[in-house]
Amino acid sequence: MDTILGMFEIFVDDWNNVLMLLLEHIYMSFTGVLFAILIGVPLAVAMTKSKVLAQSIQVLINLVQTIPSLALLLIVLIFLGLGYQTVIVALFCYSLMPIIQNSFVGLSNVDRNLIEAGIGMGMTSRQLLFQVKIPLSMPVILAGIRVALVIAVGIATIGTLVGAGGLGKLIYRGIATSNDAKLLAGAIPAALLAILLDSVVGRLEKKLNRSRRHAA
Amino acid sequence: MIVFDKVSKSYGDSVVIKELSFMIGKGELFVLIGASGCGKTTTMKMINRLIEPSSGKISIDSQDISFTDPVMLRRDIGYVIQQIGLFPHMTIEQNVALVPKLKNMNPAAYMKRVDELLNMVGLDPTLFKRRYPSELSGGQQQRVGVIRALAADPPIILMDEPFSALDPISREQLQDELTGLQKQIHKTIVFVTHDMDEALKIADRICMLKDGKIIQIGTPHELVNQPQNESVIDFIGRKRLQRNHSAYSGHTGG
Numbered sequence: 128m129d130t131i132l133g134m135f136e137i138f139v140d141d142w143n144n145v146l147m148l149l150l151e152h153i154y155m156s157f158t159g160v161l162f163a164i165l166i167g168v169p170l171a172v173a174m175t176k177s178k179v180l181a182q183s184i185q186v187l188i189n190l191v192q193t194i195p196s197l198a199l200l201l202i203v204l205i206f207l208g209l210g211y212q213t214v215i216v217a218l219f220c221y222s223l224m225p226i227i228q229n230s231f232v233g234l235s236n237v238d239r240n241l242i243e244a245g246i247g248m249g250m251t252s253r254q255l256l257f258q259v260k261i262p263l264s265m266p267v268i269l270a271g272i273r274v275a276l277v278i279a280v281g282i283a284t285i286g287t288l289v290g291a292g293g294l295g296k297l298i299y300r301g302i303a304t305s306n307d308a309k310l311l312a313g314a315i316p317a318a319l320l321a322i323l324l325d326s327v328v329g330r331l332e333k334k335l336n337r338s339r340r341h342a343a
Numbered sequence: 344m345i346v347f348d349k350v351s352k353s354y355g356d357s358v359v360i361k362e363l364s365f366m367i368g369k370g371e372l373f374v375l376i377g378a379s380g381c382g383k384t385t386t387m388k389m390i391n392r393l394i395e396p397s398s399g400k401i402s403i404d405s406q407d408i409s410f411t412d413p414v415m416l417r418r419d420i421g422y423v424i425q426q427i428g429l430f431p432h433m434t435i436e437q438n439v440a441l442v443p444k445l446k447n448m449n450p451a452a453y454m455k456r457v458d459e460l461l462n463m464v465g466l467d468p469t470l471f472k473r474r475y476p477s478e479l480s481g482g483q484q485q486r487v488g489v490i491r492a493l494a495a496d497p498p499i500i501l502m503d504e505p506f507s508a509l510d511p512i513s514r515e516q517l518q519d520e521l522t523g524l525q526k527q528i529h530k531t532i533v534f535v536t537h538d539m540d541e542a543l544k545i546a547d548r549i550c551m552l553k554d555g556k557i558i559q560i561g562t563p564h565e566l567v568n569q570p571q572n573e574s575v576i577d578f579i580g581r582k583r584l585q586r587n588h589s590a591y592s593g594h595t596g597g
Contacts, residue, residue, distance in 0.1 A: 250445060
């Protein structure tokens with residue numbers, strides 16, 4: 128009970144510091160995921176056009192996923208040094224898999240009849256991509272982004288080990304000083320952030336699914 | 344006018360279309376019929392170049408279509424498919440206005456046309472325009488599928504078993520509406536079906552295919568009264584022949 132009260136004490140007394148760490152946390156997670164979307168979705172589009180590319184990229188991203196997060200962070204550290212950029216690159220690497228995987232599955236599973244209807248009506252391949260394939264696979268792509276965001280928020284907590292901020296700072300400081308209240312003051316906002324992002328994006332997915340139910 | 348000149352299509356060793364030659368007149372409702380695998384859909388899809396023939400020539404208004412840009416060609420040919428093919432993420436209005444939009448037509452003009460077309464098939468524009476396809480019944484959806492093909496006012500419309508997934512009542516209604524519509528718009532319609540009743544009911548001329556070859560082309564009356572061989576008789580069905588013989592002998596004069 129005391130630790131919980133202690134946590135609230137930290138929120139009240141030190142709110143501007145907690146808020147800053149939270150914002151740093153959001154900044155790192157979002158930037159990593161954003162780059163993963165910018166690279167991952169076009170890559171998934173390219174994968175639907177070439178089987179060889181699809182297979183090689185799948186092998187590659189699965190390989191990256193098997194590297195423990197701390198190890199990956201240290202590998203990136205060798206090249207980029209201490210700071211945000213290292214964490215963002217690591218988060219980018221982890222976000223790629225769910226985003227590429229889901230975008231690829233979504234794009235390849237668009238109803239063939241609808242694709243043929245689009246082509247038959249005189250759409251160019253670019254129009255088909257932007258007006259049919261991407262909008263129709265949006266719910267599946269969003270599911271990938273949702274998973275990526277949750278993973279990113281989790282992994283961003285170890286960012287503090289390479290000199291980036293974020294809520295991990297409170298957690299590790301709490302561990303180092305055996306201060307449970309401090310640990311919770313970092314862990315609970317991080318967990319809430321993950322839950323919040325999960326439900327917001329999840330709701331967006333559902334909304335899209337509702338209005339875009341497949342014509343029977 | 345659409346002319347097929349010795350058109351063949353083969354996939355590897357199997358020949359699915361064998362030297363088809365026929366012509367479809369302007370304003371004609373031309374039905375391609377046959378059992379599944381006879382090549383009727385393949386034949387139709389060669390007209391808008393969704394499938395390219397292996398040999399032979401197809402021309403529209405004496406222009407060889409293999410020299411046209413397929414995207415431009417398709418925008419001038421309406422296309423209705425069996426699975427309806429309305430885009431579930433677009434409203435009815437967006438679906439119908441799709442081809443005019445692709446053709447960069449004037450939005451004010453085609454929006455007016457969307458209303459006209461919806462009215463034409465008995466769907467109130469104010470009620471239906473902003474709905475999504477999933478909110479419509481199967482029959483309503485396929486009405487939208489048909490008017491979507493008409494939206495850019497193409498001279499030719501291809502219909503690939505458009506009514507086969509509907510319940511019998513909606514199917515009959517849509518067949519009646521189509522023949523009624525055709526009297527107003529006089530398009531060249533190529534209609535694929537495997538349903539002989541449907542073919543006899545709506546066609547100006549019927550082309551019966553078997554194993555990628557034409558076994559008979561003629562008006563419904565000719566097919567029923569002068570079936571050229573056993574295959575035609577089998578497909579029309581002896582029962583139906585007896586029944587329809589009397590129905591079709593009324594306006595033949597012998």
